[in-house]
Amino acid sequence: MSITVVGSVAFDSIETPAGRRDRCLGGAATYFALAASFFTTVRVIAVVGEDFGRRQEAVFLARNIDIQGIEHAPGKSFFWEGSYLDNLNEAKTHNTELNVFGAFQPKIPDAYSDSEFLFLANIDPVLQRRVREAMPHARLVAGDTMNYWIKDHRPALLEVLKGLDLLLINDTEARMLAGNTNLVQAARAVLALGPRSLVVKHGEYGATLFHADTPAARGADLRAPAFPLDQVTDPTGAGDSFAGGFFGYLASQPELTPAVFRRAMFYGSVMGSFTVERFGTESLQQLTRQQIDDRFALFRELTHLD
């Protein structure tokens, strides 16, 4: 099944203890699409400026990603500049230029309208909702969001949550959204807002999967640890790569059983782990499916008793 993703395609300037990269290809939809492309066909809805050319297009095309939904507008692409010099777990933002993204009005190519899987990456919830309504054939809709929308655009975000099957957010966002510091209680409160399933990402410590029908005594459905890496070069895009691996694997399966969701969590962690090993999308551009499955097997060994 093909996935349509709407979100940012951007340029990032990143500094980490391992070095610096200027204006490399980034954006949530980029990481998501590249990660998901190892599992299924992916279609992207985004807007870019005149600085996005053949070289950037080639990155998507090399992975057979459909980019007819990437609109080209006059001006410059979304730009983010940040560093992780003190703390690899938290980006320090130095500059954000919305540029063409500021007036983004998602346009959905007719060819995308049969997508049964839809991922609403972290953008204005008003736009997330509009895309969701324009994709009536989507039977599994997942989304991401961030602290800014949770704090300052709560009513619009709550409308989006009502229409989501799956929400993927991090600890801080889950706690903020629920107003509860206990993760299990926060997860239950978030699920009561609409999504049938919730993935809470814990950065270097893995992620937890909750379903609305998980028995209370069990707490969660699956807790997947992150891969312990001896080299973290650049954490940018780890969460979006997790989402791409997770949702991409779901979309590749004939049936969405609980076991499939559990394996999807592991594939999510695997894709996040590759992304942070190199700068920007460098890992995702060079990866093979064999490497992914090898790491999946190693990941199982690292977490299973026998």
Added chain:
Amino acid sequence: MSITVVGSVAFDSIETPAGRRDRCLGGAATYFALAASFFTTVRVIAVVGEDFGRRQEAVFLARNIDIQGIEHAPGKSFFWEGSYLDNLNEAKTHNTELNVFGAFQPKIPDAYSDSEFLFLANIDPVLQRRVREAMPHARLVAGDTMNYWIKDHRPALLEVLKGLDLLLINDTEARMLAGNTNLVQAARAVLALGPRSLVVKHGEYGATLFHADTPAARGADLRAPAFPLDQVTDPTGAGDSFAGGFFGYLASQPELTPAVFRRAMFYGSVMGSFTVERFGTESLQQLTRQQIDDRFALFRELTHLD
């Protein structure tokens, strides 16, 4: 096989968002001994004051813990007062009174000298080393430490590490001891200081097991997630309970295979999860082995793909 543990037996006054307890039984050796007692026989070396009476003794005796190594001295027992009002993951210390513990000179009863398993809980490394040297029959020696000894008593601590088979510390301590923020690199550096195995505890996110002979490509031997709890009442003693479950299970097994170490990690997490559900040692005092094994099974379900 019986375990001998040396460490603090104390009184704690604890305040958390769930309430307050004054002068409840605490101390690293207490939590460790109670948790380990569900797996094997345990012997305690500690010092207490005149405030430690029959009621406190009864807690140990109810679990068949050998307390002839608990010395009674004139004065008061070690006392700690702390709160977790803002952050359940980090205690704020309000008061520490060493009392009789300030002049602690561990005395090892003759009856303990055949213990093959020795746990050196978090005390002055000079004392840890003295106990280790006085127990020549110990064939598996594990230890804990804390930031204070790492920072200000490093030479003495390094001597202890040389004689350890197993070190159990948390993320912050591992990073501080190694002077490296990457967990996998820090673990390798710590293992180079002596211990053949290292358990790094991640609080609510689980723990990672490293062996000196773990292949570099694998990063770690096992990453065990923590049990997701919808009620965390009091985190005091979670790490010591983990250590007790972990080491207690090891001591109960006829052979120390890699698979036994992996199951021990899960038992450690299980014991830590029970401790934090109630104040102080309340959970550990009322637990049954059946409850432990039921949670072990649930924990396996929560972490395994199939």
